[in-house]
Amino acid sequence: MTLKSILTTAAAACMxxxxxxxATAQSYPSKPIKLVVxxxxxxxxxxxxxxxxxxxxxxxNATVVVENKPGATNNLGADFVAKSAPDGYTILIVASNHAxxxxxxxxxxxxxxxxxxxxxxxxVVPQLLAxxxxxxxxxxAELITWIKANPGKAKFGTSGPGSSLHMAAELFxxxxxxKMLHVPYKGSAAAHPDLLxxxxxxxxxxxxxxxGHVKSGALRGxxxxxxxxxxxxxxxxxxAETLPGYEASSWGGILAPTGTPKDIIAKLNEAINVxxxxxxxxxxxxxxGMQIQGGTPQEFAKFIDNEIAxxxxxxxxxxxxxx
Numbered sequence: 001m002t003l004k005s006i007l008t009t010a011a012a013a014c015m016x017x018x019x020x021x022x023a024t025a026q027s028y029p030s031k032p033i034k035l036v037v038x039x040x041x042x043x044x045x046x047x048x049x050x051x052x053x054x055x056x057x058x059x060x061n062a063t064v065v066v067e068n069k070p071g072a073t074n075n076l077g078a079d080f081v082a083k084s085a086p087d088g089y090t091i092l093i094v095a096s097n098h099a100x101x102x103x104x105x106x107x108x109x110x111x112x113x114x115x116x117x118x119x120x121x122x123x124v125v126p127q128l129l130a131x132x133x134x135x136x137x138x139x140x141a142e143l144i145t146w147i148k149a150n151p152g153k154a155k156f157g158t159s160g161p162g163s164s165l166h167m168a169a170e171l172f173x174x175x176x177x178x179k180m181l182h183v184p185y186k187g188s189a190a191a192h193p194d195l196l197x198x199x200x201x202x203x204x205x206x207x208x209x210x211x212g213h214v215k216s217g218a219l220r221g222x223x224x225x226x227x228x229x230x231x232x233x234x235x236x237x238x239x240a241e242t243l244p245g246y247e248a249s250s251w252g253g254i255l256a257p258t259g260t261p262k263d264i265i266a267k268l269n270e271a272i273n274v275x276x277x278x279x280x281x282x283x284x285x286x287x288x289g290m291q292i293q294g295g296t297p298q299e300f301a302k303f304i305d306n307e308i309a310x311x312x313x314x315x316x317x318x319x320x321x322x323x
Contacts, residue, residue, distance in 0.1 A: 028088055028264050032063035035254075036092045038077025040070045044125050044208065044290065045252040049093045051284065052122065052254075055275035060267070073162070073322070075101060075108065082110035086259030088268060091119065096164040096251045099307035103315040104162040104322045112308065116255040117265055118300040120272045121293040123285060125250040127168050127225040128210055129239060131202040132195060133217075140223050140242040143202070147178045154180040155200040157191030162322055167311055168204035168225050168248035170318050175243050195219065206250050207232055207289040225249055232289045251307075253293075253300050269297055 033056070037049045046068065053064040069077035074097055084090035102112050129140070137143035147154045158166040161184050173180060183200050185191040188209050194200045196218055203210070207230055214221040214233070223239045224230045225248045239246045254272060256265060275281055276294045285292055314320075 028267060029060055029062040031089060032065055033060070033088070034090045035064055035066050036077045036081050036090065037066060037068045038070060038074040038092065038094070039068065041068055043095075044123070044206065044250065044288075045093045045095050047288070048122050048252055048285065048290070051281050052272055052275040055278050055281060056271045059271040059274050073097060073101060073105075073160075075105070075110075078112075079109045081255070082115040082257060084257050086117075086257040086261075088256060088260050088264035091254055091256045091268065092116070093122070093252055093254050096167075096249070096307070097162065099304055100162050100164070100167060100311050100315070101322075102308060103312045104320055113304065115258050117258055117260045118297045118304060119254040119256055119265055120269050120276075120297065121251070121253040121295055121300040121303055122272070122276060123252050123293055124226060124291040125252075126207045126230045126289060126291065127165065127204045127249055128207045128214065128230075128233070128236070129168075129172075129202065129204050129222045129225065130195070130210055130214055130219040131222060132198045132200075133220050134198055135201055135220070137222065138220070139237070140239055143222060144176050144178060144242075147176075147180060151179055153201060154178070155183050155202075156180050157183050157185055157188075157195055157200045157203045159188040159191070160184045160186065162315070162320055164248070164250040165204050165206075166320070167314060170314050170320070171246065171248050172204070172239070172243075174314060174317060175246055204248070211289065226291065230289060230291075231286060251293075253304075265297055 035049050035053050037046045039046060049066050053066050056064045069080055074095060078092060081090055081092035098112050102108060131137060135146060137146050156169050165188060188205045191203060195203050211232060213219040221233060221236050223237050225239055227240060227247050229238055273294045276292050282292055
């Protein structure tokens with residue numbers, strides 16, 4: 001074989017290898033990106049997904065389509081993305097139950113850690129502890145005293161077993177040594193009439209969902225559940241100011257299927273961080289009570305691991321199972 005033919009053959013082999021190689025950040029994206037939202041339109045992660053997708057279109061010069069795949073407590077959409085091609089063209093925004101479902105569903109069809117590559121932590125939605133005005137408690141300490149004295153009257157509503165609202169209450173009971181009756185509803189809004197009518201005593205709910213009732217005086221806000229106070233209610237203390245170490249919230253972030261090339265993960269991370277720093281995005285999200293996060297994939301991975309461990313302990317102690 002001549003030197004010329006050897007070089008020709010080698011060049012052809014290189015071209016073939018390049019043609020069959022997986023997509024890299026240099027050529028990505030070359031087709032539309034699908035951002036899957038595992039809930040119906042209108043919720044916190046749906047709002048974040050649509051705002052971020054709009055900014056990503058400009059940054060990546062690509063079409064980014066938001067697709068809602070609700071069902072099975074967010075598991076339907078998560079399973080779909082977990083089984084999608086790991087090429088950066090199908091990604092998922094998750095909520096805090098991503099760290100909870102593993103512990104309450106025995107036959108979960110995907111692994112929340114092994115089947116996904118974290119891209120970025122997008123936001124936190126503080127929860128607010130609200131009580132009916134008839135409850136003789138103006139702060140967390142007084143509420144704890146009342147619950148201990150009135151175990152039969154202490155009823156709390158949630159958006160369902162295993163929800164982030166339920167977890168906030170379970171953590172509260174675990175740290176205070178109190179017991180309350182859990183009254184689950186199909187969504188937090190469905191619990192509001194009973195709370196307003198004093199058929200249940202209290203509720204941990206997202207600040208965006210319950211703020212109207214608190215601002216009107218129909219309910220009494222006692223504290224927020226995040227580590228720092230909320231800009232929407234700067235005069236409300238955190239639960240942690242009474243119970244050091246207490247922290248619970250609804251949160252969200254974006255994942256890709258395991259095996260997605262690291263350079264594509266990095267490119268998506270950069271584009272989403274740019275979106276989260278946009279003045280318009282920040283104004284709209286913080287105006288609804290959300291706390292914007294951002295950061296690296298590694299930081300989000302560590303956060304997810306910590307959440308899984310934290311809530312796994314609470315779920316085991318309380319023997320919580322999906323309905």
